[in-house]
Amino acid sequence: MERDTVDKGRVHLIGICGTAMAALACMLQQRGWLVSGSDAGSYPPMNGVLARHGIAVLPGYEAERITPELQMVVVGNVAARENPEVQKTLSLGLSYKSLPEVLWSEFLAAAPIRTVVAGTHGKTTTSALAAWVLQTAGLEPSFLVGGLVNNFSANFQLGSKSLFVLEGDEYNAAFFDRRAKFHHYRPTHLLLTGVEMDHVDIFHDIGEIEAEFSRLIAGMPADGVIIAAADNRRLMGLLRESPCPVATYGAASTADYQLTGFEPLEAGSRLVVEDKDGGSFTLSTATIGRHNAENVLAVYLLARRLGIERALIEKALTSFKGVKRRQEVIARKGETVYVSDFA
Template identity: 35%
Template sequence: MHIHILGICGTFMGSMALLARDLGHTVTGSDANVYPPMSTQLENAGVEIMQGYTADHLGKNGKYPTPDLIVVGNAMKRGIEAVEYMLDNAIPYISGPQFLAEHILHSRHVLAVAGTHGKTTTTTMLAWTLQFNGIDTGFLIGGVPLVNSDEPHLQKAFAHSSYLGKPTDDNELNGRGYFVIEADEYDSAFFDKRSKFVHYRPTTSILNNLEFDHADIFADLDAIQTQFHHLIRMIPSNGVIIMPSETQSLEDTIQKGCWTPIWRTTINNHNGSDWQAELIKDDGTCFKIHFTDVDGNTHTGEVNWGMSGLHNVNNALVTVAAAHNIGVSVADACTALSNFAGIKRRMELIGDVNGIQIFDDFAHHPTAITTTLDGAKKKLAGKRIWAIIEPRSNTMKMGIHRDSLASSASLADEVIWYEPENLAWGLKEVIGDTPHQQVLTATQAIIDLIVEQTQPNDAIVIMSNGGFEGIHKRLVEALQ
């Protein structure tokens, strides 16, 4: 079958394109914004990418063949030429989440990772942990994994951001294989406004956290909680929900009705939670995990890794719990995480020039900015931390979190905010005269200032969920 994907360079759709190819389909795609790392992944995998959303890509004028099925990304809207041609000519179409559900997930034990923050990192950790322990699980990750191993099966599985895996498992009673998926609460398509994750029907579900986000499609926190409860309703009674304790927004959602056992997690707080992490180092680079099962048996393991920050300790804790739920021992899961290299764009070191380190991070929500900088300050103790932040998400552009922006970056020693032309509110007015924080309106001006004012033993953390006008590479080159 020939499948054409509209919006193929998005992290979700690009990963799904590789799965469709591995199912044996011919896959092509269109996108308005083609940039690495996803475009590179797709091109290396032999997937043809077309620029823009024209009807020619779908068979008009005979330039390209008409696809058998179109998978429509959630960025597509009515009025786009390709969308109108698809509808007018009755070409079969489907959303990405529904395609996954019908063609892959229906036969698997699905382990889904949901939450406002940490989905991509936790999904990658869980897929890595299972693969490291010999479980040939499939996965879909909204990012590009880093691999620190010479093991052929790990190199193969994590060559891309998705992997089909085995559909069956001889070691499981019902014969189903496993699939780990990043369970996004954003809507599925212009014709299906439900959250993506309602299609996935997981058996094991991680609910990492729950805050207000995606203000372009959700009116308030309660609207997001409603979607999370739709997910909870689908988790079977022989499954498990894993979530941090004392998270009121999640507890309120659970109170709407829950029919599945819950494992709660905590860090350095012996409050009776099922799973606990005990910090050995304050920066989160080393910690122990403890779990007491229903029979009173205690299971422990120790993680000593290159990640940092309490948010990543929590990500590791829920990962170990999910892996244990399908038979991986706590000790073995911790060993896997001790060998975890991370993923691109999550405090990824992209340059070390003349003693100045440059990191790339995906943080684009005030909470994520704070936790990222907290981890950076602890891990990079003694360095002067610069934060360069682009408020790019739809929620940020609408100004929903603007009152908390200055405080969210306060852990950095110096902060540069980038104000693009299309921002609907005044970033300079919000930041005001906050000490050690300033607003610039051009990426070249940011680069010039960094080159002029940084010195050896500084660390620069660039935070954006987009390409940021290629500032990462440009800055590394300018500092050389």
């Protein structure tokens, strides 16, 4: 997408080298903002992304960088109130927002279709696959996910202003906004991969995590749709209060779309699915692993609800190249497969 010609002013991002913050910086630049940013360190892969867009990472945090000329300061959740740039922002009375607040005001509010992938595990791969399916179908979605998608060589895209795909994180937004990030995104289509204990630095027990997801579900519009993992008992309990239709998937016999067969192939895998009406179908995918079979099924159901033809979905599933360092196959030698993975 070409840069907007309208100059919206200057914005500074505190903690710019984070995966989502760096993507946001590039997106704001494309929308006409003059972008600067700082971080404690400049590290890959996002320093390379920023460099390709001509955005420098200013080392460390210095109060002198925050001036009255800034129209907005974006405060990453790595920055505490004591951060010198935060302190200068507050003392000058400048406008400041968290990353999810900016995503909503600058990009999401104008998008009638907001697809959010949330859950304790599998968010990045699933949201990346959803974006690729929509791209293959010619819809050119806007998206932001938590890893570099190999099909795009990026973790974001500003495409259609009417369709946005987001990875929805349950971690809090900023020191001044302790809500989960995904509450800001107001999804119309919500894909839930499961609820488990995580982020023990901010959540004391599973009940606190369940409360965040319960609130997310309760905020869905009546004409929205939720696609959810049937194998996750905690999630199924939360969905009893859903205000909108729910379609479930997984190995559980209670699933609306039950994964009854999984066959690993030399490159990828094949799925067998039975629906609650007794029908069945197969899906081929380039992804590996039984867990990814469920992610694939979830994205398939989402795409069908967005009106995408099955042939286009299957084309995307078999051409998906995955996410960097998410079970990324980097080499094969004989019967040995070398995989790079950190998540």
